[in-house]
Amino acid sequence: MAKQYDVLYRLLLLGDSGVGKTCLLCRFTDNEFLPQHVSTIGVDFKMKTLEIDGIKVRIQIWDTAGQERYQTITKQYYRRAQGIFLVYDITSALSFQNVVKWASDLEEYAPQTVQKILIGNKSDEEHRRQVATEQGNKLAKCYGMDFLETSARTNYNIKESFTRLTELVLKANRKDLNTVLLPSEDDLAVVEAEEEEDEYAPCTC
Numbered sequence: 001m002a003k004q005y006d007v008l009y010r011l012l013l014l015g016d017s018g019v020g021k022t023c024l025l026c027r028f029t030d031n032e033f034l035p036q037h038v039s040t041i042g043v044d045f046k047m048k049t050l051e052i053d054g055i056k057v058r059i060q061i062w063d064t065a066g067q068e069r070y071q072t073i074t075k076q077y078y079r080r081a082q083g084i085f086l087v088y089d090i091t092s093a094l095s096f097q098n099v100v101k102w103a104s105d106l107e108e109y110a111p112q113t114v115q116k117i118l119i120g121n122k123s124d125e126e127h128r129r130q131v132a133t134e135q136g137n138k139l140a141k142c143y144g145m146d147f148l149e150t151s152a153r154t155n156y157n158i159k160e161s162f163t164r165l166t167e168l169v170l171k172a173n174r175k176d177l178n179t180v181l182l183p184s185e186d187d188l189a190v191v192e193a194e195e196e197e198d199e200y201a202p203c204t205c
């Protein structure tokens with residue numbers, strides 16, 4: 001049987017609980033929107049194949065729990081990611097402030113080569129907006145990341161976001177293209193570890 005993809009990369013969705021990580025993923029993989037907030041427990045993943053520059057890229061997208069109590073588990077997944085979405089909710093100033101905390105965790109636990117983009121989700125909720133587009137742009141610039149506003153509800157910029165991050169990962173890993181990464185057993189294992197204090201390093205921009 002012909003191989004169905006040329007390379008496999010692992011992407012991770014990170015951000016506060018309720019910003020819409022699961023909805024972004026469901027919209028992208030199944031074109032569905034879930035109106036209820038069902039908190040992710042630990043981590044979950046879905047797969048999708050994209051074709052970029054004639055290369056069939058299989059992406060394994062990990063949806064992590066935003067709740068504090070799962071952070072010890074979710075941090076175990078950072079080091080295996082090639083690309084990370086840092087997600088906030090444009091109607092929540094707190095979720096935007098917390099991007100700094102998530103970015104600081106990445107500094108500590110993710111590989112230096114990991115590609116990141118900043119996502120401001122729920123752009124359909126203009127009337128409840130607490131974070132200006134310009135603030136998102138500025139923070140992304142500060143971290144040297146791309147930035148997109150999205151809406152999982154209206155399907156705005158969803159495919160674009162996943163394609164953009166996959167393109168960045170592909171570009172960064174081009175020379176290793178013959179190395180196909182396969183999901184391992186421990187990807188699904190829930191790792192038990194002691195709770196750690198989160199370090200909070202504010203962005204200096």
Ligand SMILES: Nc1nc2c(ncn2[C@@H]2O[C@H](COP(=O)(O)OP(=O)(O)OP(=O)(O)O)[C@@H](O)[C@H]2O)c(=O)[nH]1
Nearest residue numbers: 017018019020021022023035037040066151152153
């Ligand atoms: N208006 C609007 N609501 C959204 C959007 N995306 C998600 N939501 C809603 O926001 C709530 C939380 O969405 P989830 O995707 O479950 O959030 P999460 O970030 O995965 O949350 P945790 O699993 O707890 O980390 C749900 O009620 C969704 O329907 C969006 O683009 N627009």
